[in-house]
Amino acid sequence: MQYRLGPGDLLEVSVFQVKDFNKVKVRVDSVGDVALPLAGVVKVGGLTVNEARQAITRQLAATYLQDPQVSLFVDKSANERFTVDGAVHKPGVYPMVGQMNLLQAIAMAEGPTTLANDSRVVIFRAIDGKPMAARFDIDRIRAGTMIDPPLYPNDIIVVDESGLKSTLKGIVDNLRGFLYFQAYKL
Template sequence: MIIAVQAHSAQQFDQYRLGSGDVIKISVFGQQDLMVETKLSNIGVINYPFLGDINLVGLTANEVEALIDKGLRGDYLVNPSVSVTVVEYRPFFIDGAVNKPGGYPYQPALSVNKAAALAGGYTERANPSKVLIIRNISGVETELEATEIDIIFPGDIVTVKERFF
């Protein structure tokens, strides 16, 4: 099933879910020994002080904050103030009618047009108004129709189609 990308763009990024390849920083106010900066592996499990192994893939930053707050509250700290930030997003991938297809570091508010520029620009036969994005939405890989002005997300696979003349 192919659907339009604009319907999911704003809603999905407001609730950005962590995935393999994201670099996150977890800090607890006043507790330097509880600061962790790590890249999520393929399985998405990190070892956090006092809590052991926790799986973060599929969680939002707010959900991770709540999970760590709950684990530390009471036994270790009276009122922990936990902060989780995404330091570096997982890469996106672009192929099709671009000069240098491959994986590239994600940057917020990245449009298809900007992604193509990172990939060396469009080829002569590119049709920037015909783009296919494969995006993981709620654990399901979904094909989205897009144009050069649509926004992409970390982990997206962008395919720029060719024109036929």
């Protein structure tokens, strides 16, 4: 699954041996266009980084340069996000910061709670329009016996809550209340 450029993405464009075109920062506008020096307006919305680089190269070749060597980098993506839910301290939607993996995502959500079932962490993802899910074990990832999977934009991570831990916590909480009221009555 390759990232597709969209409105709000900040791009860094350079053209080899063109002084005025070294690390030019440009933001993709609301209709998917970028306005570049020497090239003018180029449609990049919906394209992969490589496709956008080729479009900019074609535009520069047609308007100004002979055989331009263009490099393109997504400096900041406005569209790449993932969700962490379930038994974590801070569930929510988070921006992707470069290439990320599962443990980094859970760390951004301030880690699993004491009620989390570390062996039941699921990543939900759409692949070719079809919903898919894969289960991971945080303890095995930390031990190095399971791969720490990379994340993709729009992934949903759910950290399951342990039924046994939840039940025990409920019993302990109820006993605390009972013991408190018993001691209060004496």
